[in-house]
Amino acid sequence: MALLELKNITKRFGGLTAVDNLNLTVEKGQIYGIIGPNGAGKTTAFNCITGIHPPEEGEVLWYGGKETKPKEITGLPPHKVAAMGIVRTFQTIRLFSEMSIAENIMSGRHFRGRQKWWHGISHTPFSLKDEKKNWLKVKETLEFFNITELAAEPVGSLAYGIQRKVEMARALASEPELLILDEPAAGLNDSETMELVDTIYSIRDKGITILLIEHNMDLVMTLTDYITVINFGKQIAEGLPDKIQSDPMVIEAYLGSEDDDDE
């Protein structure tokens, strides 16, 4: 069953076509990977989905929520897309750096919270209950990521690996249906990457669908159920990891060039 469908998405920046007629369908419960060389348009595709850069052409269809009919979410502002249950992390960490881990995660509870603007002026018994409920969810999320001890630490002063965790925790606290991860393993060491794999699996076990961009090939091949390969904004291949690994187009465009660079 499809959860998210991109139909003929095209995004241009001036003369440059960053995403060119992209089609993909993410099924419910999948871990879906998007790969491609640097500058291929992967992050732009994410930005088209999440409303940061609305596409010029094509449509984004969302099958989530309680309704059975798909909703077109093309061009919705980011906060509305998030409220639909599509929440993302960023390639470069974007946390609220002066605030503590717990407060960062609490931001994920924002649109789940039932408080209105006037509760900013004065709480009511109802809003205090809502506040408590959301903090409980933060506590639960802290425990899931095993960072309860650090709850009151300002995130800006923490190790990179932990900041990555907090970013995922923030997204997860919002109880998304689709979690979009933009290079979740970037900058992580081997043991942190192993931990990430476990985390992603256990997020999927909660019934959350995952769409991710990743450069670490081993990680993508072990983790994902289905892969789309993009180059120059165009889809050049899609399929199961095994099939992608042996696709000559992919090897030429992506895997081959990585060997040449040889890190």
Add this chain to the structure above:
Amino acid sequence: MKILNKKIGFSIFIMAILLYPAIADSKWLAIGSTFLIFSVVGLSEDIILGKGGMFNMGHALFFGMGAYAAAILNKSFGLPILYSIPFAILIPALFGIVLAGPIIHLRGDYLLVSTIGLNIVFIQMLENDLFGLTGGPNGIFGLDTPTLFGFELSSPAAIYYMGVIVLLITFYIMANLDRSKPGRALHYLRLDDLAAQSIGINTRGYKIFAFGLGAGLAGLAGVLFAIQYSAVSPEAFNFMQSVLFFSIVLVGGSSLPGILMGTFVMFILPEIFRDFATWRYFIFGFAMILAMVLRPEGIFPARFGKIPNWISKKGIKDGAS
């Protein structure tokens, strides 16, 4: 420890402002009232500038709008001045919302220049006696003294205690903001607007909320200002005042002690050291520069980590202000 110190400090401060009239004569009471009124304005600017991170350099506009709303309703429409309070809150709040709408998406310096423009337009309207209501450059004077249940609240102590009540209401709102969804949303959008949007926060809506709330509180302080002087005039709300409100938040820091200290330094010390004439501004100018160089986040910066202590065993590292 720290949180305990803060609670003790706060209690002492409340006791001090409650007991102050016992030792102050009428001149010092007037200075005390000024402190209370401008603290409220400073705190209301903190909601917009300190929490929301929006460079509002026209805050005197909302302060003045509240004062003028009370004065006009009293003088031209004969409404008792205390009854004008709801209008003096709602009119600036609505203007804040309407004016903020089209400029709120501007960033930093652009927003700053726009708000300066709004303040200048406001002063021009007042000076040109708009609709024959604002009294031109001289303003409006001879306002009625407030009466409550037949008592005249005209003594300096009565005015002072009205200021205390309004300041306590403001404290309540500030504390409430710190522990509620809308208040946190302002911190989130200040620290990273895009991340805030991507996690489902309608940043534009909350920015407008901040402007409305800040403007409403400033308007409330404006009524007290009108009551204290039983007059209003344009120069009390000009661009220079806005600069001072802006500086309070920047120099003091976005926290209760920061704003209170900032207000004291910017508005009260110049009153106390009147004898030193223009020298005081010379010294204050340098003090401001020094403060910004040494403590760019303000003297008492905002503190975070305001989380329920049952979340983590280590609990609150640093409590609420």
